[in-house]
Amino acid sequence: MSIYDSILLGLSLVANIEAFLSLFIGIIVGVIGGAIPGLSATMAVALALPFTFAMAPINGILLLLGVYKGGIFGGSIPAILIKTPGTPASSATILDGYPMAEKGEAGRALGMALWASCTADVVSNLALIIFAGWLASFALNFGPPEFFALILFSLTIIAGVSGDSLLRGALSAIAGLLLATVGLDLVYGTNRFTFGDPNLMGGLNFIAVLIGLFAMPEVIAMAWDPTGHLGKARSLGKAWVTFADYKRCFKSIIRGSLIGVFLGSIPGIGAAPSAFLSYSEARRTSKNKANFGKGEIEGVAAAEAGNNGVAGATLIPLLALGVPGDVITAIIIGAFMIHGLQPGPMMFVLNVDIIYGLFMGLIISSVLLFFVGSVAIRGFRFVADIPKRILMPAVLILCIYGVFAVNNNIFDVGVMFAMGWLGYAMLRARIPAAPFLIAFILGPLLEDNFRQSTLMSGGDFTIFLRGPITWFFWALTIVTCIAIVRGAGRARKAQKM
Amino acid sequence: MAFDDLNRRLGVFALAFAGFLVVFGIPNWVYSPSNIQKLILSPLFWPYVLAGLLALVGLGLLFVRAKPDPETEVHPSGRAGWRRLVSLAVIMVLTMLLLPRLGMVWTSMLAFVATAGMLRTRYPKAAIICAIIMPLVLYAFFAHVAGVAIPQGYYVRLP
Structure with a gap:
């Protein structure tokens, strides 16, 4: 069968109103789900799954993919407007999105988030179509030592989000790594810092830590100074994103999209590290480096490109190998199975019509996301106009419901409150919160792969240099560290002059 | 500092x-x-x-000598600020204690009113309306759409 036959077969599946409607409804549900803190794209996909049972396989899967893509973009809306990421993937968007909202440029930030998301989505979908087989076989070569080297390299992004002091960024990151050790040991199952409490045995809930660290300090800071915000512009603003803005950020968007594609094609990494890495790279190479963290539109573009670049790429291992790239694709694989489809190499032979139908649906989804996102921004803009002394109690309540809903556990609400106070203390001590979060996400992955590697080699460290992939990432880590140290040295010299 | x-x-x-x-x-x-x-x-x-x-x-x-931060110090609020911080901490502790007993909806309403009052909102009526509506809407969504078992408490149970 030629590629044209395959495309025509795929077209026959998606060129109908049901397929378009499924995708459209999916994106709307996803944007709303992503915009509600605590609900997250994962939960939205899980909630939509039962509705697909009665649908045709292609329509059901398109609906779920719509929810997925809409959810990742939707997370940026509360991240920018109320400093509460709707999904973990939007954590990096806060760094510049919220300061822009504080300056009265929320509309511009949201507009750029949408444009960057749609561009990254197109890049990610194209990568999926072109590189599905090749990238999946590359990712198959990753064992624990390769993962360890990759994650160690990913930790260098901490330098990019440490603000003015690398050392305080490092302090924050080590605190995050330490907190990630709470729970049962990953290999032996023994207790570590659990104090005999069963609630701590599974480790701290990531969403509770995330919301506690970013949203709660705002509520606490409001209690410290309830009138501090008066006089500061904080509305959607008249400024809208322009083509000139987009052109200026285009390089960062494409770079972020490619970072997302690369990290998304490797199972288990996820969108949040990709967003932070993209942000860090944009900051490192930008002419407006000093403005990052204070409301730089390029920061929003990079973060959103990084997390949306992952969305299509996580389907690469799913479709080519039958291996889910993250939690959401693990739910989507369930939808495939319910409809009697087995993702993997054989699907490219037996169900080529569905594969090409999905490819086309994904391309259409980027266009639909643009329109749905534009409407959503206008719909959610009223959030920016709510008086802050009503908004903050509302954020508190929203966070309580959102955090509880993840695990149906009141303990998580307590964790969120505790993390809120820690986040506030860090804010007062000018310790950046982003390195803490990155380390908390990557910590278990880093340790797990380190321990697995050392167990494989019986404690022999040479396993960490076992092949070209590890050499590549070690070299990249060393080069980045040298660049960071040189950059810090230069900044110190410039400060003395 | x-x-x-x-x-x-x-x-x-x-x-x-x-x-x-x-x-x-x-x-x-x-x-x-x-x-x-x-x-x-x-x-x-x-x-x-x-x-x-x-x-x-x-x-x-x-x-290692640190470079000076161009940003200003956090706005000093003095003793009143500390009092409000302690009040917020008390609200959080009470929320944790009341959640399983009163249920999430009623506790959230009280926490909303207490926080808005502590912040001295200029729109007390709007705050009370939001305090009533928001937890109910969130309950309806999470309990009936998302299928989350929201704690109901021992006293007044919602459908």
Whole structure:
């Protein structure tokens, strides 16, 4: 069968109103789900799954993919407007999105988030179509030592989000790594810092830590100074994103999209590290480096490109190998199975019509996301106009419901409150919160792969240099560290002059 | 607070905490099977590495001179600010205690009103309306759409 036959077969599946409607409804549900803190794209996909049972396989899967893509973009809306990421993937968007909202440029930030998301989505979908087989076989070569080297390299992004002091960024990151050790040991199952409490045995809930660290300090800071915000512009603003803005950020968007594609094609990494890495790279190479963290539109573009670049790429291992790239694709694989489809190499032979139908649906989804996102921004803009002394109690309540809903556990609400106070203390001590979060996400992955590697080699460290992939990432880590140290040295010299 | 002074305090805190972890925290709160021959394979290894790194960063904070921060100090609010912080902490503790007893909806309503009152909102009527509507809407969504078992408490149960 030629590629044209395959495309025509795929077209026959998606060129109908049901397929378009499924995708459209999916994106709307996803944007709303992503915009509600605590609900997250994962939960939205899980909630939509039962509705697909009665649908045709292609329509059901398109609906779920719509929810997925809409959810990742939707997370940026509360991240920018109320400093509460709707999904973990939007954590990096806060760094510049919220300061822009504080300056009265929320509309511009949201507009750029949408444009960057749609561009990254197109890049990610194209990568999926072109590189599905090749990238999946590359990712198959990753064992624990390769993962360890990759994650160690990913930790260098901490330098990019440490603000003015690398050392305080490092302090924050080590605190995050330490907190990630709470729970049962990953290999032996023994207790570590659990104090005999069963609630701590599974480790701290990531969403509770995330919301506690970013949203709660705002509520606490409001209690410290309830009138501090008066006089500061904080509305959607008249400024809208322009083509000139987009052109200026285009390089960062494409770079972020490619970072997302690369990290998304490797199972288990996820969108949040990709967003932070993209942000860090944009900051490192930008002419407006000093403005990052204070409301730089390029920061929003990079973060959103990084997390949306992952969305299509996580389907690469799913479709080519039958291996889910993250939690959401693990739910989507369930939808495939319910409809009697087995993702993997054989699907490219037996169900080529569905594969090409999905490819086309994904391309259409980027266009639909643009329109749905534009409407959503206008719909959610009223959030920016709510008086802050009503908004903050509302954020508190929203966070309580959102955090509880993840695990149906009141303990998580307590964790969120505790993390809120820690986040506030860090804010007062000018310790950046982003390195803490990155380390908390990557910590278990880093340790797990380190321990697995050392167990494989019986404690022999040479396993960490076992092949070209590890050499590549070690070299990249060393080069980045040298660049960071040189950059810090230069900044110190410039400060003395 | 001067920037170098802040860094020095953080450095001392980091060193003290690292020392506490090495001397007391890790030996007492991290359990390792007794038959592990090499420390590198033990559950203790990673926490010790992190404690070591924490000490190194602490030393760095003590001895490396910090560059001045262009941003201003957090707006000083004095004793009234501290009182409000304590009030918020009390609201959070009470919320945790009341959640299983009163249920999430009623506790959220009280927490909303208490927080808005503590912040001295200029729109008290709007705050009360929001305090009633918002938890109910969230309950309806999470309980009936998302299928989350929202705690109902012992007294007034919602459908």
